[in-house]
Amino acid sequence: QSALTQPASVSGSPGQSITISCTGTSSDIGSYNLVSWYQQYPGKAPKFMLYEGSKRPSGVSNRFSGSKSGNTASLTISGLQAEDEADYYCCSYAGSNTWVFGGGTKLTVL
Amino acid sequence: EVQLVESGGGLVQPGRSLRLSCAASGFTFNDYAMQWVRQAPGKGLEWVSGISWNSYSIAYADSVKGRFTISRDNAKNSLYLQMDSLRPDDTALYYCAKDSSSGGNGFDYWGQGTLVTVSS
Numbered sequence: 001q002s003a004l005t006q007p008a009s010v011s012g013s014p015g016q017s018i019t020i021s022c023t024g025t026s027s028d029i030g031s032y033n034l035v036s037w038y039q040q041y042p043g044k045a046p047k048f049m050l051y052e053g054s055k056r057p058s059g060v061s062n063r064f065s066g067s068k069s070g071n072t073a074s075l076t077i078s079g080l081q082a083e084d085e086a087d088y089y090c091c092s093y094a095g096s097n098t099w100v101f102g103g104g105t106k107l108t109v110l
Numbered sequence: 111e112v113q114l115v116e117s118g119g120g121l122v123q124p125g126r127s128l129r130l131s132c133a134a135s136g137f138t139f140n141d142y143a144m145q146w147v148r149q150a151p152g153k154g155l156e157w158v159s160g161i162s163w164n165s166y167s168i169a170y171a172d173s174v175k176g177r178f179t180i181s182r183d184n185a186k187n188s189l190y191l192q193m194d195s196l197r198p199d200d201t202a203l204y205y206c207a208k209d210s211s212s213g214g215n216g217f218d219y220w221g222q223g224t225l226v227t228v229s230s
Contacts, residue, residue: 001172003154036216038155045205045220046147046155052215089155091216097160097169099145104154 004029004090004102011108017078020105022090023071028100030071034093037066037075039086040104046089050075077107085109112136112219114206119224122196130224132189132206137219140184143167143209145217146191148202148226158204159191174200196228 005023012018022035029035035053038046048057053073054066063078073092077084090102118130132144146158159170159180168180179192189206203225207217 003156034215036210038217040155045222046217047220048210048216048218050216051210051212055212057210057212057218087154091155091157093215097162097167098171099157099160101147101155101157 001094001098001100004092004100006088006090006102006105008103009106009108011110012077012080013110014080014082016080017076018080018107019077020075020088020090020107022073022075022092022102024073024092024100025071028071028092028094029068029073031095032093033068035066035068035073036091037064038089038091040089041086049088080109082109112208114208114219114221116204116206116221116224119204119226121227121229123230124197124228126196127192127194128196128226130191130193130204130206130226132191132221134187134189134206134208137208139182139187140164142211144182144189145207145209146180146189147205147207147217147220148200149205149223150199150202153202156202160209161189193226196226198228200226201228202226 037050050066053068145160203223208219210218
């Protein structure tokens with residue numbers, strides 16, 4: 001049950017696009033199409049942003065998109081806005097009803 | 111409106127026990143698996159434990175296996191986490207989370223968390 005690997009921080013200017021990677025193993029991301037992404041503001045609970053790697057729950061902006069290739073999933077935010085500044089976490093099913101999160105990525109909007 | 115309200119956190123000495131509760135409302139509780147996720151101060155999210163809608167399937171993170179016990183009472187719309195043999199590294203904000211309505215992939219609603227501090 002090792003945490004998925006995310007970059008500690010990423011940054012971008014308003015209007016730009018950024019991508020956050022999430023690297024796992026063949027036992028989690030590589031074996032299941034069950035990656036989800038969460039946005040968390042300081043002092044707040046996480047918010048569900050994407051599931052099954054690329055699907056958006058109702059109400060989530062279409063500026064958020066996701067993909068997966070092999071053992072790595074990615075979250076892309078296009079048209080970056082100041083309100084996107086937050087921490088982002090990936091999560092993958094890891095078999096036997098267990099889940100594993102990434103270490104989190106702090107997004108700074110310059 | 112879906113609501114998840116955790117309670118039961120507090121300051122506890124190492125080796126002691128604590129029981130967390132999560133009161134659910136706004137959805138059909140017994141239709142969904144539920145999870146506990148924790149976040150140590152200034153750190154990332156860590157999945158702790160999960161339980162299926164009928165309690166038949168239960169799983170734990172290696173870090174808590176043998177010390178924590180998850181349970182639920184569908185009649186009371188409540189989720190629980192019994193935490194025994196607590197250690198300082200169990201100090202965290204504990205969230206309960208509902209499995210997503212989209213086929214149980216991910217967690218679509220979270221409570222605000224209850225803080226557990228393990229210290230002498």
